[in-house]
Amino acid sequence: MAVAPRRPSWPQRLVPYVFIAVIMLVDTVTPRDVTFSSTLSVAPALAALLTRSLWQTITAALVAALVSGASYIYAHDLAGDVEVASLGAILAVTVVSCVSVGLVGRQSRMLANVRSVAEAAQHVVLRDVPPELDQVRTAVAYRAAAAEARIGGDLYEALSTRFGDRLLIGDVRGKGLPAVEAAADVLGVFREAAHTEPDLSRVADRMHAMLARRPVRDEEFVTAVLLSVDPTRPTVQVVNCGHPPPLLMRDGRVDVLAPVPPGPPLGLFDLADPPAAAAPAWAGFAPGDTLLLYTDGTTEARDNAGEFFDLAGFLTGRPPTSPADLTAQILTGLATHAGNRLDDDVALLVVRRKPYVPPPTAAS
Template structure:
């Protein structure tokens, strides 16, 4: 496995070894209940007068509710069914009156039940739409749009929450241009729901401020950990994260890994894993470090123009197919033709969807970073 060197100046850097609201009904859909009524009428005409199929007319309003999702269409279909039933009763002289009363009662009952059900479904749809709207707003507040162009890199982000109804989860990401170079973050909060969203918001808030003020990338991680330590105590709350700082004048990148899946470096058709020699503990668990309370030491790796880094959350590599086989992200990327960061995220999501063959079990976040040409440092004149 390719390793990153310990914290060192760039010149000593080590290169890796290798609601959904119902759609409006169409005219064919609206005609379905009336086509059913017409079939019942034809059946009554084609059979002896003492034989009637009018008792099945109660299906018409139910069909209208099912295919049109319209209250008025359901009521109109119920009225049409009742009218045809009365006509059938007049046509069939030998038909008992109590049969007609039962038929009309069934039509009325189905029409009322279908109308009430439509009202309840409509109310739930509106509530779900409101929840989704709030969730999407919260997500945009927590996870801002990452600019496709920073000072040193081009980026692309993809995010898929496992809880599709809420469209928000505990994964987080950010990319900023600072006086220390472009700085990037991806992370994963342990847990789900609002506590995970709150922790993600807190971590991102600290990163957005500290990335501009702390020259040492490890200090940025320390401040994020300190913020989590000040939060109300929750059982085993922590955040795995990878922080990157792209040096603006040398072909290098600084990495601080806090218990997160290591980035992948794509270069000339190869995929290298940037795994630290000493992986650090997650944010919130720095007391497990040596010395306690400190983040892992930063490490350096080569990051030349045209190189691509892929940061991801474990929902990507831990996605399983029907046989329980994990998604081989490195194998999927190996020898893949060079494409734009946005195209690469789309390809990964397509491959991931094909692998799982259905709904994701965990949130997935992808952050693709491609190095742009850099300005070399001026040579120092001899003394």
């Protein structure tokens, strides 16, 4: 569905007529043999620039022509060729402005259609994450960077499997449809391998192998974090493929989950020695604990002074809240910090551990 064009505000519509009124006032306070009617041709140009409307442009041109004619009648000493030149200028500027409005409107409609198709494609790739899995509650938030028709390769998924709940967040290097294609391929492999591979590193290996089989592109890789929540113990397994590490929120404190050096990104495992995914790490994840998985567009958002968004500092000391409320708070904090100056897409995946039932102990 195409995006409706933004309607001009009333102040924008009034600017051309305020300009015409100013010219009329100047003509009345200057000698009658002096006229500024030739400048009235600016009025239709202002209407076209501010409203992007053919009717507003034509209306402003007609009013300007009427005022020009009134100025000619008022100034008896002016030659007729001066009025002809003024009307000719108004007509010429009006024609050029109308053509410009038509071309810009056509390009805007084409851009809106392209953006809507691209967003639809991205929404197909990024399916809704269920708010309730077997061991965790989740919430997802996504905010696109403020750029024309740019779509990114941020990706996320959350699944319940026989090995426990498995979660993924990642970021494809680059933008546009190639990034969405890579994200779709990575997610497709994860959605299948998460159900069949007991070893989380093997899931990452299969995602890497898929990227290696894709047509060669300029330095294409994907940073990602994979998690597997143990269904019987208060722990979580982590495989970090060159991605910002998750944050663990517990009792008002915020710590990096499993602070170990990340492995190479998906698609660049061959740079490791030996070539492989990072070794999995284990960390505590008790009932009531909250994990925040995010892409680097969150922590790299800058304010007017060029300072990065301090995500851990923003979260420290916050009272417990639902995953959905927490994502809303983070997006609000980002908007306060960076406004509309996001240089990269932002994806957030909040995971809250639900109570679990320990396995029964073996009878002695």
